[in-house]
Amino acid sequence: MTASQPPTTAEELRGAGLRVTAARVALLETVRAGDHLDVEAIASGVRARVGHITVQAVYDALHALTAAGLVRRLEPPGSPARFEGRVGDNHHHLVCRSCGAVVDVDCAVGHAPCLTASDDRGFAVDEAEVIYWGVCPDCSARSTASSS
Numbered sequence: 001m002t003a004s005q006p007p008t009t010a011e012e013l014r015g016a017g018l019r020v021t022a023a024r025v026a027l028l029e030t031v032r033a034g035d036h037l038d039v040e041a042i043a044s045g046v047r048a049r050v051g052h053i054t055v056q057a058v059y060d061a062l063h064a065l066t067a068a069g070l071v072r073r074l075e076p077p078g079s080p081a082r083f084e085g086r087v088g089d090n091h092h093h094l095v096c097r098s099c100g101a102v103v104d105v106d107c108a109v110g111h112a113p114c115l116t117a118s119d120d121r122g123f124a125v126d127e128a129e130v131i132y133w134g135v136c137p138d139c140s141a142r143s144t145a146s147s148s
Contacts, residue, residue, distance in 0.1 A: 016068035019145050024049045027061050032085030036093075036102035042083060074102065076131055092130035098139035105132065
């Protein structure tokens with residue numbers, strides 16, 4: 001790696017203190033190439049790159065990558081856990097109540113935690129996780145078309 005080149009996936013894993021394996025490299029690259037993927041979609045993407053991998057191995061690797069700060073886990077209530085590679089910034093999510101689509105939205109206020117609790121009860125707050133719920137444009141259009 002040079003000053004002008006970003007680190008490779010393997011270098012990022014090593015830098016996070018993780019062992020570099022073909023499965024971990026494929027998993028991290030799959031998450032980063034995807035869009036708020038669930039475990040099944042990640043497993044499918046990893047299998048396409050490296051062959052067989054169990055769902056349990058995917059869960060184990062995701063746990064390690066999340067703990068290392070390389071992947072972010074999102075758990076909208078009533079939906080399966082989703083994973084994304086956008087970490088280290090301050091953003092929130094829009095979730096469609098109809099189809100479950102998840103979209104990133106930057107925090108309008110600025111730096112983390114971007115929102116402050118009216119009473120922090122002594123907590124040292126460092127992050128505010130916001131999920132906006134609604135209906136996405138595609139589902140809205142389908143709903144309008146089917147009602148006319």
